[in-house]
Structures are given as structure tokens and as C-alpha cells.
Amino acid sequence: MTDSLQTVPDHTSVGVPRAGTLDAQWMPFTANRAFKLAPRMLVAAKDMHYTDADGRQVLDGTAGLWCVNAGHCRKPITEAIAEQAAVLDYAPGFQMGHPLSFALAERLADMLPDGLDRIFFVNSGSEAVDTALKMALAYHRARGEPSRVSFIGRERGYHGVGFGGISVGGIQNNRQAFAAQLLPHIGHLPHTHDLEHNAYTHGQPAWGAHLADGLQRMVAENGADTIAAVIIEPVAGSTGVLIPPAGYLERLRAICDEHGILLIFDEVITGFGRLGAPFAADRFGVTPDVMTVAKGLTNGAVPMGAVFARRGIYDAVLGATERGIEFFHGYTYSGHPLACAAALATLDLYREEALFDRAAELAPYWEDAVHSLRGLPHIIDLRAIGLVAGIELEGRDVIGARGFDVFLDCFEQGVLTRVAADTVALSPPLIIDREQVDRLFDALTRAIRRVA
Numbered sequence: 001m002t003d004s005l006q007t008v009p010d011h012t013s014v015g016v017p018r019a020g021t022l023d024a025q026w027m028p029f030t031a032n033r034a035f036k037l038a039p040r041m042l043v044a045a046k047d048m049h050y051t052d053a054d055g056r057q058v059l060d061g062t063a064g065l066w067c068v069n070a071g072h073c074r075k076p077i078t079e080a081i082a083e084q085a086a087v088l089d090y091a092p093g094f095q096m097g098h099p100l101s102f103a104l105a106e107r108l109a110d111m112l113p114d115g116l117d118r119i120f121f122v123n124s125g126s127e128a129v130d131t132a133l134k135m136a137l138a139y140h141r142a143r144g145e146p147s148r149v150s151f152i153g154r155e156r157g158y159h160g161v162g163f164g165g166i167s168v169g170g171i172q173n174n175r176q177a178f179a180a181q182l183l184p185h186i187g188h189l190p191h192t193h194d195l196e197h198n199a200y201t202h203g204q205p206a207w208g209a210h211l212a213d214g215l216q217r218m219v220a221e222n223g224a225d226t227i228a229a230v231i232i233e234p235v236a237g238s239t240g241v242l243i244p245p246a247g248y249l250e251r252l253r254a255i256c257d258e259h260g261i262l263l264i265f266d267e268v269i270t271g272f273g274r275l276g277a278p279f280a281a282d283r284f285g286v287t288p289d290v291m292t293v294a295k296g297l298t299n300g301a302v303p304m305g306a307v308f309a310r311r312g313i314y315d316a317v318l319g320a321t322e323r324g325i326e327f328f329h330g331y332t333y334s335g336h337p338l339a340c341a342a343a344l345a346t347l348d349l350y351r352e353e354a355l356f357d358r359a360a361e362l363a364p365y366w367e368d369a370v371h372s373l374r375g376l377p378h379i380i381d382l383r384a385i386g387l388v389a390g391i392e393l394e395g396r397d398v399i400g401a402r403g404f405d406v407f408l409d410c411f412e413q414g415v416l417t418r419v420a421a422d423t424v425a426l427s428p429p430l431i432i433d434r435e436q437v438d439r440l441f442d443a444l445t446r447a448i449r450r451v452a
């Protein structure tokens with residue numbers, strides 16, 4: 001018998017079983033104790049809405065965790081998963097194959113920016129990042145440059161929670177607890193967020209491209225022949241929606257090219273239409289050598305990630321091994337049949353409903369809605385691109401406290417948001433309509449006015 005037993009919501013009203021006590025699950029990235037005293041439970045979802053345990057409809061302003069780009073429980077996807085589960089539930093992916101993963105790889109290769117057409121399947125963004133980093137090492141070794149072992153990330157970067165990801169990542173809380181065991185040979189570029197120069201920018205900030213030159217300095221200090229790859233999010237998501245300054249990505253690309261350094265775009269958030277184009281690489285016209293994705297690949301319905309590599313990387317790694325396994329890496333669930341079925345159905349849906357174009361068409365309305373918040377109390381910056389928004393509030397006594405209060409107030413009003421410290425991050429499903437955009441921002445306005 002535990003205290004939290006008293007607080008378990010009654011799910012019976014929406015026809016799902018009671019959860020019992022909440023004690024046994026150690027929740028991810030959650031204040032476990034506080035949550036279990038006052039749980040927020042979601043029990044069903046359809047299109048733009050969740051249903052919570054009290055039967056309330058909650059407008060999804062975050063596409064789950066940036067992943068449900070086509071909206072929730074879309075029939076073509078749920079049916080594809082159910083059908084696949086009944087036909088081929090699992091097939092080993094090592095030294096064996098099944099047709100769906102090859103079909104999915106072909107399909108993705110067709111929609112990717114030119115040059116990226118070799119695809120490795122994983123199960124999450126974190127795994128995609130670790131895989132990409134290993135690919136970079138394998139590539140340079142295969143080319144006879146095994147001294148290239150350093151990775152360059154960026155301050156305020158988020159690349160998941162594997163040891164590779166937190167090492168190249170630039171979020172202090174995620175690194176500090178594990179600081180003694182991070183990967184060696186890591187550098188970080190400065191982030192590009194500077195309120196003095198960039199606050200309230202519409203679109204890409206004009207200031208900040210020069211910050212890419214930090215890479216040039218690292219090359220000068222350490223030698224290009226030590227650096228394997230640079231990894232960045234084209235638009236940083238988790239640390240509060242940081243939009244790349246005009247010319248910044250181009251400059252990084254040029255410096256990488258000059259010095260034989262691989263450029264990895266972590267598109268776990270920006271992939272699959274979030275910016276009103278298939279990928280950020282398309283949106284900004286800069287193609288990386290390696291791209292990591294997850295989330296929107298299956299509309300969040302089955303865990304899946306992928307790494308897209310230039311053909312030359314694949315060819316080099318395969319060519320360096322005379323016989324047998326060329327890349328000592330892979331997961332039990334790489335290319336899982338259910339995930340492949342979900343991904344193929346998701347890509348069909350994106351295409352049939354032209355959801356990436358829809359996001360692009362709605363983006364100006366969205367941006368106006370974001371900037372309409374200007375002048376409300378506590379707001380110090382507003383940022384928008386595609387169907388993403390960052391609403392930065394001035395911090396209070398404890399970092400993140402004001403942001404979290406806004407999140408709670410919005411949830412009370414039946415609107416789901418996310419906060420990164422004191423920045424509210426919004427990323428709704430791409431099927432959102434104007435009326436729902438208005439509802440989202442009305443709720444946010446009320447919440448921001450109310451919080452201390």
C-alpha cells in the first residue's frame with residue numbers, strides 16, 4: 001500500500017483499465033515525486049487531441065514530443081501496424097532481411113536531398129546519433145585517416161541520451177551528472193542565441209553567421225586531421241527553438257568541405273515536415289553528409305529512427321573490408337517490421353495529404369500568432385519557423401519555474417505545451433487548423449498573463 005495509490009486517476013470513464021499504483025515506474029525526464037502526487041494522464045488520442053484521464057479533450061500543441069506530425073491515431077497507420085503484426089511480427093535483421101525495410105529504405109532515398117541515399121535503421125534519436133558518430137569514425141578509418149576521432153558539437157545542442165549523444169550535446173544538466181564518463185576528444189561550437197542581437201527576429205536572424213568560424217579556429221588549434229565530424233541540429237529544438245542565423249549553416253558546410261570533416265545534421269525534430277519542407281536540409285538548402293532522424297518517421301506510432309549517409313560513406317566503409325561484416329553495429333530491432341509498416345504508411349499519408357506543404361502554407365499565420373504575444377508580461381523573445389515556436393520568458397527565482405507554471409496553466413485549460421527551462425516550445429501536428437492555432441495562443445496568452 002502506498003501513498004500514491006490515493007492519487008491514481010480513475011480511467012474507467014474512458015474504458016481503459018486502472019493503472020494501479022504509480023510507484024513502480026521510474027519515469028523519464030520527469031520530476032517523479034511531484035508527478036506521482038498530481039499525475040497528468042493521457043489515455044487516448046485522435047487527430048489534434050488527447051483525451052486525459054478525466055475524459056477532457058486536450059489540444060496537442062506539441063505533436064506528443066515533436067513526433068506525431070500527421071496527427072494522432074491516423075487510420076492508415078494504425079491499420080498498417082495491425083496488419084503487419086498479424087503477418088510478420090518480427091524478423092532478425094542480422095544476416096537476414098525482410099522486404100519492408102528495403103522498401104522503406106528505397107522510399108526514403110527517393111525523398112532525401114540529393115546525395116543521401118544509404119539508410120541504416122535504428123529505434124530512436126539517441127541510437128541514430130550514436131550510429132552516426134560511429135559511421136563517421138568507420139569512414140575515416142576506412143579512408144586511411146584513423147587519427148580523425150574528435151567530434152564537434154554545439155552548446156545548447158541536444159542529441160539524445162546515449163553516452164555519444166550527451167558527449168556531443170551541450171546541455172549542462174544532461175552532462176554534469178555523467179561528466180566523469182563522457183567521451184574524450186569532444187569540442188563545442190558556441191550556440192547562436194543572443195537576445196541582444198536576435199530578439200524578436202522574423203525568420204532567420206541576420207546576426208550570427210560568423211559563429212560558424214569557431215570551427216575554423218578549432219581546426220587551426222587541433223589540426224583538421226584530428227576531427228571526424230561536426231554534429232548540430234539545424235534548428236535546435238529541446239533547448240528552446242534556436243533558429244540558425246542566415247548564412248551560418250552554409251558557412252559550416254564550407255569549412256567542413258575545406259577540411260574533410262563530415263557534417264552531421266541531427267534532424268530528429270526538424271525532419272518530416274516540421275519546417276514546412278521534408279527536411280531542414282531542404283528548407284535551408286544545405287545538405288549534410290549524414291542525417292539522423294526518428295520521431296516523425298513513423299508519426300511516433302512505433303519507435304524508429306534512421307541514419308542517412310552519403311553513398312560515398314557507405315562505399316568507403318564496405319570497401320575497406322574484404323569479406324564478412326563491414327560495420328560492427330546494429331540493434332535487435334533495426335528495421336523492425338511493425339516500425340517499417342508504420343513508416344511506409346506515414347510517408348504515404350504525408351504525401352497524400354501534402355502535409356509538408358500544408359505546414360509551409362500555415363507558417364505565416366503561425367508566425368503572426370507567435371509574434372502577437374509580444375508585449376505580454378515576462379516575454380523576452382519570440383521565435384518561429386515552419387510550425388515551431390519558441391516563446392521565451394524571463395526566468396524567476398528558479399530556472400524553469402515560470403515556464404512550468406505556464407505549462408500547467410495551459411494543461412488546465414486543455415492545451416498541451418512543452419517547456420525548455422523558461423521557453424515554451426510549440427510544435428503541433430501539421431494538420432492543425434487556424435482555429436486551433438487561435439485556441440492554442442489564446443490559452444497561452446491567458447496563462448502568461450496569470451503566472452507570477
Ligand code: PXG
Nearest residue numbers: 065124125126158159160238266268269418
Ligand atoms: N536528437 C534530437 C535533435 C532530439 O530532439 C534526440 C536526438 C533523441 O531522440 P530519442 O528518440 O532518443 O529521445 C532528440 C529527442 C523536448 C524533447 O521536449 C525533445 C526530445 C525528446 C523528448 C523531449 O524538447 N528530442
